[in-house]
Amino acid sequence: MEVKKTRKTMDGNEAAAWVSYAFTEVATIYPITPSSPMAEHVDRWSAEGHLNLFGQRVRLVEMQAEHGAAGAMHGALEAGALATSYTAAQGLMLMIPPMYRIAGQLHPGVLHVSSRTVGTHAFSIFGDQSDVMACRQTGFALLSSGSVQEVADLAGVAHLAAIKGRVPFLHYFDGFRTSHEIQKIEVLDYEEFGKLLDWGAVDAFRKTALNSEYPVQRSTVQNPDIFFQAREACNPWYDNLPEVVEGYLKEISRLTGRHYELFNYWGVPDAERVVVAMGSVSGVLREVVEHLNAKGEKVGFLQVHLYRPFSEERLLAALPGTAKRVTVLDRTKEPGASGEPLFKDVATAMIGRAEHPAVYAGRYGLSSKDVTPAQMLAVFDNMSQPEPRNHFTVGINDDVTHLSLPVGPLVDTGDPGTVNCKFWGLGSDGTVGANKNSIKIIGDNTDFYVQAYFEYDTKKSGGVTKSHLRFGRNPIHSTYLVSSANFVACHNPSYIRRYDIVSNVKPGGAFLLNCAWDLQGLEENLPASVKRQIADKKIRFYTLDATGIAQKMGLGGRINTLLQSAFFKISEILPIEDAVRYMKDAIKKTYGSKGDKVLNMNYDAVDRGIEGLVQVEVPASWATLEPEPAQRPSADLPRYIREVLIPVNALKGDDLPVSTFVDDANGTVPLGTSKYEKRGTAINVPQWIPENCIQCNQCAFVCPHASIRPFLLDEKERAAAPKDYVTLPGRGKGLEGYGFRIQVDPLDCVGCGSCAETCPAKNKALVMKPLDSQLPEMENWNYSLTVSEKPNPLDKFSVKGSQFEQPLLEFSGACAGCGETPYMKLMTQLFGDRMYLANATGCTQAWGAASPCVPYTTNSRGHGPAFSNSLFENNAEFSLGMCFAVEQQREQLAMRARAFLPRCSDEPLKNALTAWLDGFNKTEGTRERADEAIAALARVAPGSDDEDCRYLWQNREHFVKKSMWMYGGDGWAYDIGYGGLDHVLALGPDVNILVVDTEVYSNTGGQSSKATPVGAVAQFAASGKKVRKKDLGTMVMNYGNVYVAQVAMGADPNHLVKVLKEAESYRGPSLVIAYAPCINHGIVKGMGFSQKESKLAVEAGYWHLYRYDPRRVKEGLNPFVLDSKAPTHPLREFLMGEVRYSALERTFPEEAKVLIAMAEEDAKEKYERYRQMAAMKEIGLVAAAS
Secondary structure, X not given: OOOOEEEEEEEHHHHHHHHHHHHOOEEEXXXXXXXXXXXXXXXXXXXOOOOOOOOOOOEEEEOOOHHHXXXXXXXXXXXXOOEEEEEOHHHHHHHHHHHHHHHHOOOOOEEEEEEOOOOOOOOOOOOOOHHHHXXXXXXXXXXXXXXXXHHHHHHHHHHHHHHHHOOOEEEEEEOOOOOOOEEEEEEEOHHHHHHHOOHHHHHHHHHOOOOOOOOOOOOOOOOOOOHHHHHHOOHHHHHHHHHHHHHHHHHHHHHHXXXXXXXXXEEOOOOOEEEEEXXXXXXXXXXXXXXXXXXXXXXXXXXXXXXXXXXXXHHHHHOOOOOOEEEEEEOXXXXXXXXXXXXXXXXXXXXXXXXXXXXXXXXXXXXXXXXXXXXXXXXXXXXXXXXXXXXXXXXXXXXOOOOEOOOXXXXXXXXXXXXXXXXXXXXXXXXXXXXXXXXXXXXXXOOOXXXXXXXXXXXXXXXXXXXXXXXXXOOOOOOOOOOOEEEEEEOOOOHHHHOOOHHHEEEEEEEEEEOOOOHHHHHHHOOHHHXXXXXXXXXXXXXXXXXXXXXXXXXXXXXXXXXXXXXXXXHOOOOHXXXXXXXXXXXXXXXXXXXXXXXHHHHHHHHHHHHOOEEOOOOHHHHHOOOOOOXXXXXXXXXXXXXXHHHHHOOOHHHOOHHHOHHHOOOOOOOOOHHHOOOOOOOEEEEEOHHHOOOOOHHHHHOOOOOEEEEEEOHHHHHHOOOOXXXXXXXXXXXXXXXXXXXXXXXXXXXXXXXXXXXXXXXXXXXXXEHHHHOOXXXXXXXXXXXXXXXXOOOOOOHHHHOOOOOOEOOOOOOOOOOOHHHHHHHHHHHHHHEEEEEOOOXXXXXXXXXXXXXXXXXXXXXXXXXXXXXXXXXXXXXXHHHHHHHHHHHHHHHHHHHHHHHOXXXXXXXXXXXXXXXXXXXXXXXXXXXXXXXXXHHHHHHOOOHHHHHHXXXXXXXXXXXXXXXXXXXXXXXXXXXXXXXXXXXXXXXXXXXXXXXXXXOOOOEEOOOOOOOOOEEOEOOOOOOOXXXXXXXXXXXXXXXXXXXXXXXXXXXXXXXXXXXXXXXXXXXXEEEOOOHHHOEOOOHHHHHHHHHHHHHOOOOOOEEEOOHHHHOOXXXXXXXXXXXXXXXXXXXXXXXXXXXXXXXXXXXXXXHHHHHHHHHHHHHHHHHHHHHOOOOHHHHHHO
């Protein structure tokens, strides 16, 4: 009988989701990178009406956190529904307690895990197996897949065996390397899975579930007399499970023609050197084994599939009896252990054997570090040495503990017929999306096998992306990056001088450069080394002015479609007519929900990309050019910049040795390093037109990246300025005698245009111009940074005055037009010199702590924000601990000062300490009082014999009253961290909280949160959010002792500054909720309009401005003040200006009618409730009304 299966082009996450959907009745989920797409697929398929094996849509529920998802999964299983979840890393850690319970009760639940690095000295979103290894003793069976095809084949085994064997499964595959790798694979039809399913076991599971018709009690509390025995009672199920899994592996092998066992052996039968490993390294190890076998070497590779229960019997049966040396590779690190987990299991299996091979241990590939054939050759070479190195690392240079193996030059072990391509893009330019479409077009419309993998950095946008595509006639096992390509494209012309790109092109290959240069321009702009390589390797060289064409078409920086069509034209993989048709079909599928205008622009871009392609006739003179000498970083630069930031930004981070980091093994990095990057990624940047400027400073106020600032110059500084350095006479009280200038930093600007859009001048004082035309402004920027620091002539707690304070957040990795960063930038201008910042994991971590650059910086005295992060879920508790630590140390200082005062004979010091103690808890003037005390101590303490006096001097950093802040997004404050936040607020500490509310989980791809309003489309709300947004502010008001406010920078900047001042000065907890437009909103006019979008949100009654100040009660006033007026703009018009709402009308029109009406009613009701609260005369009723 013919097996029903289809060929599909998909990534590992989609493969796992596709298979799991068949077996799942209830999916309980919470988003976390890189596993989120699995749940997103399930949510979408359910919304579209797909049915599982039981004839139902999957019931998917997004929980507040991973422990909630695991708890709900447990509950669903207890009540008789087959339940599944998807997670990774810290999320999996949160699930561990319920996992013990699920396994202990022998429930057939399944977790699919895109295994990811667990945060230690630093966070990493990338893949290794440290998370899964932390779950070894939970009782879950652990099943490993090593490729996208294996995910599709073995995900079903996890569900089938869980049901039949009554043991829950954790099915895992490497995060990013497998979860995000796209392959052309075979997928079994659900009907085939249905034939394999033990329906009797399903019925038995349902009949043993909790039911009040035949009630039982589970989860009793046992005593020492019986717990041990009862715990051992589960042994038979675990003893039988390997056989159950083995049976299903045979069935899958029969259906697919691919051979699966608990331990799969690859290599010659008489191998003497064998590597044991699991996960995506399997692909490269298979290639290397074939390569060495072809040379006559007796080597092999043993791939582990079922890791728990660990069957020693089957391991030994699969291992060749001829093996003399075995190396076990672990993709995790257990500090202090005598070896990593897989090594210990294999070594234990050898105990008791009369003869067994020597077993060696190695670590590799942490945090998705690329694993190359050369590295695996080094592992096999190590076993050939007279005394092989044990407990080694491979792929790094460990010059501290000297554990690393030497690795030879690059070796190509892939199929010679495979075509390799590499694309260099800029984060958010669409390159990655275009390449995903391209590989699917090739996979779905040719006989080629395909593979695509994508390299990202952690920045939200503007970072380097590299797309690695392969296609060929045979299956592709090359699970490593492309280093030698038939086709290379550089989508950003600035890269050509920064990175070694052309060396990736094979002789005779093709190179496509996005640039506006003609031949003369190429002569002037291409480095000699690039020209020489193009000539020497006879590279076919093409250019396309994709940026210029996109600008003219109104596509902005979205150059992806233009360059995609050029790729198909050059590569000739498909007839160009077919490629064009497939591209346009893909465009309709991708952008169909965004309207006809967007569709037609992208259709046109396909044609324009082909028409604009230019093949360059390479001059013969290029073959004789001498490469430029290599440039070394200046010795005057700080060590971190020379040794870490510059190499990492040059994409040489893999070459850095361990010694580079040994002095900062705890993850410490210096502040103020982002200013050294000078990325120059913008297409257009603002040009200041002095004669139009009204000196309001609003452009600097709203700039997300602090790349436009006002400067004040005295007469001497004006005279010494560069010749084109225009200043205006300072306008306003206190500015007399100063020259005023708005200065742009072109290389740090990301070109959002927010400043130009916000400029209120009748004739705009800022216009967007091409980056190249503004590069001369760098001289003026550099000069501006040298002008003297001046006392702020205005009140810093004003819009204009705040911008004369140095921003201590600059040049972050945030998206262009980001709605979050302007708030924190402003906060650093107001409080940054004494700020402690507890940051919740999320977007604020991605743009604020993306190694190697740190955008938080210091002022001229070396003061600045003290930043750290613990986790996503515990940020409030983390901040509370900081608060207690600071309070304890300051109180100790005060105690010592009081003890010392009676003995102090120095009158100025006595007066300074007395004044400091009197203002101990006052924020206003705290720096001045501290300075006076420290200056007085500096005269007395160094020569003093008084212990308290010396203590005060040695701990002088605690004199200033610190500004304590916790900071994060709505996903943290409304969902995963709400319990902790609520508890901290209830304790009443003096702490400030800023919640940047994007109304979705921005960092993980735009998933719905409890901050997502009714009617909005988001991940896990594909057909629109069905319930209203949580009103966090009014909930918190019920405590009565918390300062609460809602703000929107673009709507009322004066209100924002006032709120921040009030919140920070309040003795007690304060909560500020800030409206933050986000790229996930799909603002139709673009992110350059984000501030105007905020204003429109308030005018339409979508967002409200208010303050709740408990101090007003003492004055006999209502603590609640509604600062925004009644709506003056139609709400529907605002909603339709954002794709997250307008898309609903195109995808689910009937739902849209209902939900948009609900949104309008909700907005009216909320405003009326706020209005009534503000109108109340009886103060005590306000909290009750909220």
